[in-house]
Amino acid sequence: MPERHPRLEGKVAIVTGAGSSGPGVGNGKATAVLFAREGAKVLVVDAFIERAEETLAMIREEGGEASTFQANVTNADDCRRMVEAAVERYGRLDILDNNVGISRRGTVLEVSEDDWDYVMAVNVKSIVLTSRYAIPPMIETSGGGSIINISSIAGLRAHSSTPYTTSKAAVIGLTMSMAADHGHDNIRVNCIAPGLVYTPMVAPRMDDTLREHRKNATPLGTEGTAWDIAAAALYLASDDARWVTGVVLPVDAGLTLVTPATYVTIAQQQYDRPSA
Numbered sequence: 001m002p003e004r005h006p007r008l009e010g011k012v013a014i015v016t017g018a019g020s021s022g023p024g025v026g027n028g029k030a031t032a033v034l035f036a037r038e039g040a041k042v043l044v045v046d047a048f049i050e051r052a053e054e055t056l057a058m059i060r061e062e063g064g065e066a067s068t069f070q071a072n073v074t075n076a077d078d079c080r081r082m083v084e085a086a087v088e089r090y091g092r093l094d095i096l097d098n099n100v101g102i103s104r105r106g107t108v109l110e111v112s113e114d115d116w117d118y119v120m121a122v123n124v125k126s127i128v129l130t131s132r133y134a135i136p137p138m139i140e141t142s143g144g145g146s147i148i149n150i151s152s153i154a155g156l157r158a159h160s161s162t163p164y165t166t167s168k169a170a171v172i173g174l175t176m177s178m179a180a181d182h183g184h185d186n187i188r189v190n191c192i193a194p195g196l197v198y199t200p201m202v203a204p205r206m207d208d209t210l211r212e213h214r215k216n217a218t219p220l221g222t223e224g225t226a227w228d229i230a231a232a233a234l235y236l237a238s239d240d241a242r243w244v245t246g247v248v249l250p251v252d253a254g255l256t257l258v259t260p261a262t263y264v265t266i267a268q269q270q271y272d273r274p275s276a
């Protein structure tokens, strides 16, 4: 059996929104921890430094190498300083995981202009700003790199909130455009569309009945966690995905592959089938 090497050995990664908005493990936190576990040196970025410190403590407990950086990724200067910090501290830059995302509710009749602008700034403009500063040093220090943008199945389907769905669809368009623009720089740009994952972001709005309902609405019938999103990010960050760019990878237990009508039929057939 050949020896297994950590999949991100020698690489340097920035993960934005790498804290969690409540107790537990969100997508950014899990991704930062998994990247470090696989040998990357990680810049753990969050607008709230105490959230980033929690993630750093998890990484250090496992013997990983990381440090924190406080940045609001809607601010161009913060994004510039964030990238400079990664290169100064670790000498190169290979991976940028654009995980920051927030939601505000409302239809076009309800949403305020301030909320609309805020969601677009945090979920979309932030990716433009972080990538603008990250791409040149990726090319200079590593000969290329991998950018992972976190969208949502809300970017593929109408889902609960107009500003959120619109912003997450824009992340998909931005990913395709960036992938086409920077392929010749050996920069791969991909997108993950997480499904109904159980994370600190959604936990306050959930009870056991709703969690069960969300789980059973998927073909796999299991509940996703932030570690499922982190595992997909690890694949896209690693050299295993060296020929993959511009994709939207749903990580959703199959939720977006079925329509409710067909799924009810499939579920009924399974129910009717005698067990082996």
Ligand SMILES: NC(=O)c1ccc[n+]([C@@H]2O[C@H](COP(=O)([O-])OP(=O)(O)OC[C@H]3O[C@@H](n4cnc5c(N)ncnc54)[C@H](O)[C@@H]3O)[C@@H](O)[C@H]2O)c1
Pocket: 016, 017, 018, 019, 020, 021, 022, 025, 026, 027, 028, 029, 045, 046, 047, 048, 051, 071, 072, 073, 074, 099, 100, 101, 102, 122, 150, 151, 152, 153, 193, 194, 195, 196, 197, 198, 199, 200, 201, 202
């Ligand atoms: N949880 C889900 O079910 C789900 C589903 C689909 C997509 N997503 C997406 O996954 C991503 C992360 O989700 P999570 O569960 O890790 O969320 P989370 O709220 O637990 O963590 C996000 C972190 O981002 C930080 N943050 C927010 N705005 C920031 C800013 N302007 N600058 C810097 N940091 C900022 C917050 O402080 C927080 O620590 C988001 O893009 C979200 O839209 C989540």
